[in-house]
Amino acid sequence: MGSIVLLDLMGGVALLLWGLHMVRSGIMRAFGSELRQVLGRALRNRFLALLAGIGVTALLQSSTATGLLMTSFAARGLIDLVPALAVMLGANIGTTLIVQALSFDISAVAPVLFLVGLLAFNFGGRRLARDLGRVAIGLGLMLLSLHILLDTLAPAENAPGVRALLATITGAPVLCVLIAAALTWAAHSSAAVVLLVMSLAYSQFVSPVAALALVLGANLGSAINPLLEGGSSANPASRRLPIGNLINRAAGVAFVLPFIQPIADLFARLDPNGARMAADFHMAFNVVLALAFVFLLDGLASLLTRLLPDPPKAADPSAPLYLDETAIHMPSVALACAARETLHMGDVVERMLRQAMTALMSNDRKLVAEVSRMDNIVDRLDEAIKLYVTKVTRESLDDRDGQRAMEIIAFAINLEHIGDIIDKNLMELASKKIKHKYEFSKEGATELAMFHQRIIENLKLAFSVFINEDVRIARSLIAEKTQLRVAELGYAESHLARLRDARPESIETSSLHLDVLRDLKRIHSHICSVAYPALEAAGELHPNRLKDSDVGTGQDTASDLLPLPPRSS
Template identity: 70%
Template sequence: MSSMILLDLLGGVALLLWGLHMVHSGIVRAFGSDLRRILGTALRNRFLAFLAGIIVTALLQSSTATGLMTASFVTGGAVDLAPALAIMLGANVGTTLIVQALSFNVTAVAPLLFLVGVIAFKRGGQTRTRDLGRVAIGIGLMLLSLHILLDTLAPAEEAPAVRTLLAAITGDSFLCVLMAAVLTWVAHSSVTVVLLIMSLAYSGFITPVAALALTLGANLGSAINPVIEGSNSSNPASYRLPLGNLLNRMVGCALALPFLHPIADALSRFEPNASRMTADFHTAFNLVLAIVFILPLAWLASLLTRFLPERAKPNNPTAPLYLDEAALGTPSVALACAEREVLHLGDIVESMLLQGMTALMTDDRRLVAEVSRMDNAVDKLDEAVKLYVTRLTRESLDERDGHRAMEIIAFSINLEHIGDIIDKNLMELAQKKIKRKLAFSKQGAAELEAFHQEVIGNLKLAFSVFMSGDVKIARQLIAEKATLRTAELAAAESHLERLRERRPESIESSSLHLDVLRDLKRIHSHICSVAYPVLERAGALQPSRLRVVEPDESSTDDKDAASAG
């Protein structure tokens, strides 16, 4: 009998974990990018951040996922640590809301959730509808698993061995905290462990004091996993956020542990139902922690920054800086990491473009070699970005994130092509100029430098389009393409005029001058490519630039051609 109860118990817990996973994955696919934007906006002050942490985590049902999203803003010092810690305080409260909802007798809703979820998942025309169907099925599975747990634990009097074993294990409050912390770390879900504790308390397998101690352990355990798995061991600064959250939990557990008996007595007067009492304590504990720590967060952030300083980045230009492996489980965060890495790649390409032109104008062999080394770094980073993004399977991305993944890869490839043009073409021209001791005329050099500055300015514009997706800036970038085409024709005409005047420098460097113009124009074409997906999404692109020919006009042209033949 005891072995069957244990087996049913483990099956119920497994079903609960799977239901929670479906809720989390469905919400991430449906609203992942929106939730990340909410967090990014909320990081301006700690109180707004606290509220955002509650909302986002109540939807995601994973404080670890919220922590990963927040860490993507904090790493590298993009935002202050204090509001990020406030988000984690809110995240801890947010995870208690589903526990509160499930602590009531709502099992009867499960069949309706299954029905609605399956219809939405199978018949939903939009990706988001299918994702919300997945969420409904997940909640239904959680309710069903709780029903299984309660049915399994109901005949407590028929399993005295299990009751005796649990009483012996949970007799010591400190041991309860440690045991629940380890169990939560293994399960990667405080919600699952707290719901299991509530089921045990409701069935009378554990005392109210033991239930509260186990709940403390579940809260502690949920903060351990991000410290172990969610940080970059090579950079101590990446531990600031998860370690700050863990310290908050540890202090809270240490303060509450000695007073569990009077707390249990006080709560039992208001809520005799052991299951509801556990849920209330779980929420109250996290609310009190938030109230206690929300004001001194700046001091805690300062302390963490002092003891966990930012490590100097290794002098290896080919090593990715932002491709966080831990973020792959949360697609919206992983895409943000890839975006940052592409901008890092873009910074190197911009340096190549600047130094390459300097090498061409000053005949600096050292700069030519440096540009070649930088191109090797661009190639390696482009490969790393492509591999990282493709590890996010198509099934894990909603339609919008799928398009964004393709845009990231496309822009990375275009930047890599720009690097190749600079290295393989412009630097070859620079070496040719140095070897043959050629020189541009003053007017020709000024035209090339002005043309080059236009290209550099539009590269910065392309970075803005890539990050913001702003249609107005995308239009401006495409308009610059026509402007640069006109500038190229003007520069070429001016050069031909100098040839007609038989200027010696212009005659000697004629081929070189026109080749530089051609390569800079090719670079500009790759730069402008980032604007097309933005304009296509906005419906601002025409199917073709060709003029539509009327049928009569076409037949007339054919007749004219035939007569000419």
């Protein structure tokens, strides 16, 4: 007999929880964005926030849902802590409203709610009608579950084992608080636990003192889930609100628990019905708690901020390091700052280029995402450098400083283009390779790695040319451009030879292989662009860099340069 009663009891509680879930999900789907807007507008002061918390939670039927929503707002810095704590005080009152409504005998309404909900859900042409139908069905399930709980407990009066078990469990008020808090944490719903307590109190399975102690435990347990699920250890701001709410609840429970016997006697005289007594105490506790703490929230917020201070802000990787605004009126110094910042940007591009090949070869998705984030850094640094140099050019510059300003902007633009090629092209190829689980042949991977390494080495040469304007290094960089073109053709021919041999890896990665070679060559063209201003300033370029025999090829050659002066012995 006892095991059957407990099984029916658990089934009734499960149905009650499912009904609450349907009400909550239906309301969120129908009015979720509007509820967020209401909360956002009401956060101007604590009293409006208190009322907003009551209204939103009365609709959602879950202070946990409201707590998680407010915690996400707090974590993003969208709200101040005082109005957020006020919302939670209101949310605790909001959960009592459905309990008050269900404390009356309205089980006869359940069939009507089922019928209306089913018609709206199945035949409602609009999404809103379907969502409200879900809400109606959920309310009907809650009423039905309460009816099942009462019908289950009624015959259990003749089961001494069940009554003895409940009497043992609820024999001490402190134990009642802990049991109800644990049940509320597990069920994610204080309303469900309070409704269960009401059923037990109505059937006189628990004493009035035990019933009120269980209600206190349900209130305490409702503050645990937002703390465990909403707070992030990496963001102290996200933990202040749930901890503050837990402090409010714990302080209220600690204050009321020693006086639980006289309070139970008072409520029993006001209404001998056990279910109504539990519901009335649940509401009275939360209303008094809100009125007591709403004026103390400033001190609590200050305490929480001291206990959980904001961590020191990490340096923004996209923030310029060397662009000194105070040097704007000293063009030579300012241009040196801009050149140094451009090298900083070049360091980021070099890391991108190195990691791009690692991502291609190792099929590392996280590395692909990291390279894409680094491209955003490059874009912001490029904008900052161009804006800074533009400010410098508003000053009176001599010809040399004016030329240097243009060189800095040109090199920054080329570095930004390299970042775009890496992000938009090479990383797209890497994602495709990862998605299809392609693998380069051993020879193909070696060729790509060698080609990539030569480009890395030439990027370092480009940095040297940019800073020192060394003509000899600039000439070697342009000569390397021709040699790299020859290497690209050789690697492409080797790849085609493997295709003729019907190598499976080469067949499935053919387009990837050739596209990587093409994109690396495009990157190298942008790298070599830094050499031309230095060569032109030294008079090392023909007026037209294209020879007559090369017109139409679109390719620069090393012979476009004037002969080198003889070395001094």
